[in-house]
Amino acid sequence: MLSRFSNPAKFEAFARGAGPVAFIVFVIGAAYGLYAGLFMAPAEKFQGDSARIMYVHVPAAWTALAAYSFIAMMSLIAFVWRHSLADVAARSAALPGVVFTGLALFTGAVWGKPTWGAYWVWDARLTSMLLLLFIYFGYMAVWQAVPETARAARFARILALVGFINIPIIKFSVDWWNSLHQTASVMRLDGPTIHPSMLWPLLAMAVAYTALFAWLVFTGMRATLIRQRLEARSARKPSRPTTVEAV
Amino acid sequence: MSPYRRAISLAAENAGCDRAGAAIVRGVTFSLGPGEGMQLFGPNGSGKSSLLSMFAGLIDLAEGVVGWRVDGAAVEAAPEAGVFFLGHEASVKPALTAEENLRFWAKASGGGDVDAALAAVDALSFRHLRAGRLSAGQKRRVDLARALLVDREVWLLDEPTAAIDRDGVKIIRKLIDDHLARGGIAVIATHDDLGDGFKRLELAR
Amino acid sequence: MSPYRRAISLAAENAGCDRAGAAIVRGVTFSLGPGEGMQLFGPNGSGKSSLLSMFAGLIDLAEGVVGWRVDGAAVEAAPEAGVFFLGHEASVKPALTAEENLRFWAKASGGGDVDAALAAVDALSFRHLRAGRLSAGQKRRVDLARALLVDREVWLLDEPTAAIDRDGVKIIRKLIDDHLARGGIAVIATHDDLGDGFKRLELAR
Amino acid sequence: MNMALAILSRDVKTAFRSGGGWFYALFFFAVFTALAAIAFGPSLGALRAAAPAAVWLAAALAIQFAAADLFERDMNDGSLRVIAAEQGRLFPYWLAKSALLALTAAAPLILTAPFFLTMLGVPFAQGIGAALLLLIGAPALFFIAVLTAALSTGLRAGGLLAMIIAAPFAAPVLVFGVTATKAFFAGAALFGPEALILGALSLFMAAATPVFAIAALRVSLE
Amino acid sequence: MNMALAILSRDVKTAFRSGGGWFYALFFFAVFTALAAIAFGPSLGALRAAAPAAVWLAAALAIQFAAADLFERDMNDGSLRVIAAEQGRLFPYWLAKSALLALTAAAPLILTAPFFLTMLGVPFAQGIGAALLLLIGAPALFFIAVLTAALSTGLRAGGLLAMIIAAPFAAPVLVFGVTATKAFFAGAALFGPEALILGALSLFMAAATPVFAIAALRVSLE
Numbered sequence A: 001m002l003s004r005f006s007n008p009a010k011f012e013a014f015a016r017g018a019g020p021v022a023f024i025v026f027v028i029g030a031a032y033g034l035y036a037g038l039f040m041a042p043a044e045k046f047q048g049d050s051a052r053i054m055y056v057h058v059p060a061a062w063t064a065l066a067a068y069s070f071i072a073m074m075s076l077i078a079f080v081w082r083h084s085l086a087d088v089a090a091r092s093a094a095l096p097g098v099v100f101t102g103l104a105l106f107t108g109a110v111w112g113k114p115t116w117g118a119y120w121v122w123d124a125r126l127t128s129m130l131l132l133l134f135i136y137f138g139y140m141a142v143w144q145a146v147p148e149t150a151r152a153a154r155f156a157r158i159l160a161l162v163g164f165i166n167i168p169i170i171k172f173s174v175d176w177w178n179s180l181h182q183t184a185s186v187m188r189l190d191g192p193t194i195h196p197s198m199l200w201p202l203l204a205m206a207v208a209y210t211a212l213f214a215w216l217v218f219t220g221m222r223a224t225l226i227r228q229r230l231e232a233r234s235a236r237k238p239s240r241p242t243t244v245e246a247v
Numbered sequence B, C: 001m002s003p004y005r006r007a008i009s010l011a012a013e014n015a016g017c018d019r020a021g022a023a024i025v026r027g028v029t030f031s032l033g034p035g036e037g038m039q040l041f042g043p044n045g046s047g048k049s050s051l052l053s054m055f056a057g058l059i060d061l062a063e064g065v066v067g068w069r070v071d072g073a074a075v076e077a078a079p080e081a082g083v084f085f086l087g088h089e090a091s092v093k094p095a096l097t098a099e100e101n102l103r104f105w106a107k108a109s110g111g112g113d114v115d116a117a118l119a120a121v122d123a124l125s126f127r128h129l130r131a132g133r134l135s136a137g138q139k140r141r142v143d144l145a146r147a148l149l150v151d152r153e154v155w156l157l158d159e160p161t162a163a164i165d166r167d168g169v170k171i172i173r174k175l176i177d178d179h180l181a182r183g184g185i186a187v188i189a190t191h192d193d194l195g196d197g198f199k200r201l202e203l204a205r
Numbered sequence D, E: 001m002n003m004a005l006a007i008l009s010r011d012v013k014t015a016f017r018s019g020g021g022w023f024y025a026l027f028f029f030a031v032f033t034a035l036a037a038i039a040f041g042p043s044l045g046a047l048r049a050a051a052p053a054a055v056w057l058a059a060a061l062a063i064q065f066a067a068a069d070l071f072e073r074d075m076n077d078g079s080l081r082v083i084a085a086e087q088g089r090l091f092p093y094w095l096a097k098s099a100l101l102a103l104t105a106a107a108p109l110i111l112t113a114p115f116f117l118t119m120l121g122v123p124f125a126q127g128i129g130a131a132l133l134l135l136i137g138a139p140a141l142f143f144i145a146v147l148t149a150a151l152s153t154g155l156r157a158g159g160l161l162a163m164i165i166a167a168p169f170a171a172p173v174l175v176f177g178v179t180a181t182k183a184f185f186a187g188a189a190l191f192g193p194e195a196l197i198l199g200a201l202s203l204f205m206a207a208a209t210p211v212f213a214i215a216a217l218r219v220s221l222e
C-alpha cells in the first residue's frame, strides 16, 4: 500500500482513475441524500423542517474530523519515513478540511438560531469544533508562511502531529468545562432518535462528503505534483567543481 | 601555539547538497588532512556557502559521501566541539560591547582568553563600544576573534575577508596559517584569493 | 547612454562628521565635477560609511563645508532625486523575487527598465527566485541593479564589490565607468582597489 | 506619492504572500474572543459583561502587535536607509506604513467586531454601535502604535519596548473606549461624552504623532 | 550546560539593558487588571467572580507575547546558525531560552499575581493560592509558547502566527486553570482534581514539546 503511493508517477496514474470515480460517487450520493433528506424524510417531531439542515450539517462535521485525522496520519508517515508524497497529501487535505469545518460551523450556527435562539453558544461541542478550526488555520498558515515547500513541509508535520495529540485534550477539557457550569440557554440535543427514513439519507450524505473529500484531495495533490514538476524543470543546473589543486 | 589535541581530517567523495529541493552542488571530491586548508572559489550562487553549511551539519548531504576522521577513527558527522563557523552575518549582539560579546562566546564554550583574542584581530581600540555602533569591518573582526576563544580544529569560514581592510586581510591570513600550523583544517569560501599554501576547489555552474 | 540632464558637482572643504557624539572624521577636502569618481579608502572604522551617509544627508555635517552644485547653482543638500545609495546591506525583501524587488524600486522612483537592469548585472538567471533564497552575491547584484532604474547623477556606493565574484567586479567597474561617461559623479568606499581613473581619498585613523 | 503607493502595494503583496499577514489581526481577534470566552464563559451573562473590555483590549493588542515589525525589517535590511538617502523626505514612507497598518490591522478588526461580539452574547445591533465606537477610537491606538514602533526601531529594543512606551498613551483610550461601550450597552446614547473624548484623542494623536514618528525614524538611521 | 548558562546570563543582561523586557509581563498584567476592573466594576462581587478568568487569561497572553521574539534575533544576526554549527546540539540553547522566558515572563507574573488579585477584591490569602495554581499551570503555557515561537521563527508576523498556533493548546490550560481557581475561591481544597490535571498538562508539555521545538529551530536554519 505504502509503496504503491510512494512513487508520484504511480500515484498520479491512480489518482487520474480514482478521482472521477470519487466525484461520481459524490454526485450520486449527494443527489440521493439531499432529495431523500429534504423531500422524502419526515419533518422532525420537535423542530420541524429546520431539522433538515442535519443532512448537510452532521456529515460535514464527521468529515471535518476525519480530514484532520487524515492529515495527522499523513504527517506521521512523512515524519517517520520522510515521505514527501505524504506531505503533499496532508497539505491537500487542509483546505477541504477547513471547508468542511466551516460548513459544520455555519450550518450549525444557522440551525442553532431556531433551536437555541442564538447563533452561537459556548457549548462543549461547538467550542471544540472552533478550536479545531484554529488548528486547521494554524496548519495552513505554516504552509503559507514558509515559501520553500521542503521547509514548510517539515514545520507543518511538526504542527500537525502536536495538534493531533492536543485534540483529545481539547475535547476532554471542554467537556469538563461545560459540564461544570451548564447554562440554561443551551438546549441539549441528546441525538434525536433516528428513524431509518432519516438515517439512510444521512449515511448517503456521509458517503458523498467522504467521496468529495477524496476527490478534492486527489485533485489538490495532482495540482501540487504538477507544480512541483514544473519547478524542478526550471531549476538550475547544479554546480560542479572544475579544478581541485593541491598545494 | 601548542598543537591541537585531536588530529581531524575531512574528505568528500562525489558529495552534493540541495537547497529547498533543488540540486545546488554535485560531484565535490577532495580530502583535507591535519594542517591543510582549502579555498573554495566559484561565482555568486555556485554553492560555496551551502557547502560550508553542509559540512557543519546544517544541511543534509544529498549525494555522495562526506567522511570525518578523528585521530584516525571515522565519525559520522562533524566532530563534537570541533567546528568554528564564521557565517556571512556577524553574529554579534548590538546591545553588548565588543568585549562583552566575546566574553559570552568564551563562557559558552568553556574558556578562552578574550583579551588575547581582541588583540589578535586588532580590536582593542573598540572593545568598549556597543556592537550596534561598530563599523561593518569592526563587527566582522569581533566575529573572527571568536576563533581564538573556542579552540576548534575545523574552521569553516564564509568570506572571512568581506568588509575587512587590507591590514586585516593579512591578520586573517596569519590566523589561518597559525591554525593550520597547529594541525587544524580549514575550508574557506572566498572571492579574494588568500594566496598560496591552500588547496583550491573551484565550483562552476 | 544619453548624458544626464543635470550636471552635478560635489565639493568638501575641511568637512567632518560625528557619530553618537564622537568625532569620527575631520578635515576632508576634495571636489568632484561631472564625470569624476572618487575611491574612498581607509582602515575599518575610519569613517568611510559615515562619510557616505553624511553626503546622503543622513548624518549632520559637524565641521567644515560640503557644497553641492546643480548646473552651476549651489544647493544646500544632496539634490532632490539625485542620489543613488548602495549601503552595506542588500535592501531586498526576501518574500519577493529578484525581479519583483526591482519592479518595486522602479515604481517607487517613477520608471526604469527592469529587464535591462537585470541583464546589466547578469541576474537574469535568478530573476524569478525569491530574494530570501539568493546567495549573498546574488542579493548584492539585485541591489546594484537599482542603479540602472533610478537614473541618478550621484552614486554613493559602500563597498559595492563585497560578496561579488570576480566577473561581477568587472561588471561593476563597467557600470561605474558608464555612469561617469554620462556625466555622473560617484563616491565609492571600498577595500578593493577598482583600478585607475578615479580620484582617491585615503582616511587614516 | 509614487513612493507611498509603491511601498503600500509592495507591502500588501508581501502580506498576502507570506502567510497572509493581512488576516492575522482578524485571526487574533477570533483567537482572543475564543480564549476570553473559555476563560470567562460559558455563561453568556459573564461573557457579555466582559465583552467591552475584551473588544477594546483585542483591538489595542492587535494593532500594537501588528505594528511591532512595521519598520523593523526595512531598518534591518537597509531599505529604510536607501529610501531616506534617495528620497530625502520620509513622509511618504510614514504615510504608506500607516495606511498599511490601517488596512491590514485596524480595518478588518472594526469590520468584524460586531460578529465577534455576537459570539460573546452581545446583540448584533449593539455590536454595530460598538464597532462605530472602535472606529472613533482606533485611530488613536494606531497612531500611537506607529509612533512607538518608530521609536523602538530607533532604540533597537523591539516590540516589547514599544508596548511599554505605548501603554500609558493607550490606557486612556482603552478606559474611555470601555466605558463608552459599557454605557452604550447599558442603554445610553452612542455618542455620549466618552465617545467625544475618544474622538478628540484620535484627532490629537493624528495631529501630534507624525512629526515625532518621522523624527524617530531619522534618528534610527543616524 | 556552560552554553545554557552563558546564553541565559547574556540574555538577562540584554533584557535589563535594552528597555527592560523583563518588566513587560508585569506591565501587561497591570493594564489587564485595570481593564478588568473597569469592565466588571464597580461591584466587588462581580470583580471577584471575574478574577480567576482575568488572571489566567492575562498569564496566557503575557507569556505568549513575551515569547514572540525569543529566537528571532538570534536567527537574524546569525548567532543561532553559529551555535547550531559549533555545538551540534540545540538542547542547551532551548533550555536557556525556556529558562529566560520563565524568569522574565512567568516568574514576575506569578509572584505579583496575589497583589493584582487583591485589586480585584480577592483576599490576599486566596491570592496566594491562586499564584500557586499559576505556578502549577504556567509551565504548560510557556512550553507551548516556546514551541510556537520556534515554529514561527523567521516568518513574517511571526508573533501573531505563533499566537494562532498556540490558542488551541492554551485552551485546555485555561479551562483547568480557571476552574481550579474558581473552585479554590469557592472553598475547595487547593490541590483538587483540576490542579492535578493542570500539573499533568505541564508535565506533558514539558515532555512533548522540546523535541518538536528543537526540530523546528533546525528546519529554520536550513
Ligand code: HEM
Binding pocket: A054, A057, A058, A061, A062, A104, A105, A106, A107, A108, A109, A111, A112, A113, A115, A125, A126, A129, A130, A189, A191, A192
Ligand atoms: C455552530 C454550531 C455547531 C457545531 C460546531 C456543531 C458541531 C457538530 C459536530 C462536531 C458533530 C459531530 C459530532 C460527533 O459525531 O461526535 C455534530 C453532530 C450533530 N449535530 Fe451539530 N454542531 C452545531 C450546531 C448544531 C445544532 C444547532 C444542532 C441541532 C439543534 C446540531 C445537531 C447535531 C446532530 C443531530 C448531530 C449528529 C448527532 C450525533 O452524531 O451525535 N448541531 N455537530
Ligand SMILES: Nc1ncnc2c1ncn2[C@@H]1O[C@H](COP(=O)(O)OP(=O)(O)OP(=O)(O)O)[C@@H](O)[C@H]1O
Binding pocket: A148, B019, B020, B024, B042, B043, B044, B045, B046, B047, B048, B049, B050, B051, B189, C129, C132, C133, C134, C135, C136, C137, C138, C163, C165, E222
Ligand atoms: N536558504 C536557501 N533556500 C533555498 N535556496 C537557497 C538558500 N540559500 C541559497 N540558496 C540557493 O543556493 C544556491 C547557492 O547559494 P550559496 O549561498 O551557497 O552560494 P554562494 O556560492 O555562497 O554564493 P555567494 O558567492 O554569492 O555567496 C543559490 O543559487 C541560491 O539560490
Ligand SMILES: Nc1ncnc2c1ncn2[C@@H]1O[C@H](COP(=O)(O)OP(=O)(O)OP(=O)(O)O)[C@@H](O)[C@H]1O
Binding pocket: B126, B129, B132, B133, B134, B135, B136, B137, B138, B163, B165, C019, C020, C024, C042, C043, C044, C045, C046, C047, C048, C049, C050, C051, C189, D222
Ligand atoms: N550607528 C553608529 N552610531 C555610533 N557610532 C557609529 C555608528 N556607526 C559607526 N560608528 C562609529 O563610527 C566609526 C566609523 O564607522 P564607519 O562605519 O563609518 O567605518 P567604515 O570606514 O565604513 O569602516 P568599515 O571599513 O569597517 O566599513 C566607527 O569607529 C564606529 O564605531
Ligand SMILES: [Mg+2]
Binding pocket: B048, B049, B050, B158, B189, C135, C136, C137
Ligand atoms: Mg555565499
Ligand SMILES: [Mg+2]
Binding pocket: B135, B136, B137, C048, C049, C050, C088, C158, C189
Ligand atoms: Mg563601512
